[in-house]
Amino acid sequence: MTQEQAKVPHPARWGVLYRSSGPLWDSAKERNLKMQRCASCQNWLMPPRPMCPNCQSMESEWVAVSGEGTICSWVTYAEAPHPAFDSPHTVVLVDLAEGPRVISNVVGIDADELEVGLPVRVVYEDADDVLTLFKFERSA
Numbered sequence: 619m620t621q622e623q624a625k626v627p628h629p630a631r632w633g634v635l636y637r638s639s640g641p642l643w644d645s646a647k648e649r650n651l652k653m654q655r656c657a658s659c660q661n662w663l664m665p666p667r668p669m670c671p672n673c674q675s676m677e678s679e680w681v682a683v684s685g686e687g688t689i690c691s692w693v694t695y696a697e698a699p700h701p702a703f704d705s706p707h708t709v710v711l712v713d714l715a716e717g718p719r720v721i722s723n724v725v726g727i728d729a730d731e732l733e734v735g736l737p738v739r740v741v742y743e744d745a746d747d748v749l750t751l752f753k754f755e756r757s758a
């Protein structure tokens with residue numbers, strides 16, 4: 619990372635500011651990933667939000683997940699979409715074992731090694747003293 623990049627706050631810092639997604643980032647910082655689930659119909663709410671789009675309930679709970687999942691899809695940007703990212707920049711969709719689908723990045727997996735259904739597990743990366751990102755590495 620260059621010094622110029624280090625001055626640019628990671629875009630996920632914006633998410634920390636929103637009350638509805640705060641518990642997600644708190645759980646990443648605690649290295650115990652939790653996802654929001656509707657307390658009424660059990661629908662996973664990802665991204666986090668105040669109201670369930672399935673049943674309109676305003677009641678939700680934060681549930682710890684295993685961090686195990688599989689690659690659903692990905693895209694690689696030849697040029698990073700934000701100065702905080704390296705180029706090329708790969709974004710993945712991961713289907714967690716419990717059901718929610720999350721947007722993230724991979725660690726230690728080249729884009730040309732990605733395939734639909736590739737088993738992955740969560741790893742945590744401290745972006746700074748406030749934000750911890752959850753990313754995915756190949757699982758055994």
Ligand SMILES: [Zn+2]
Pocket residue numbers: 656657658659660661670671672673674675
């Ligand atoms: Zn619901």
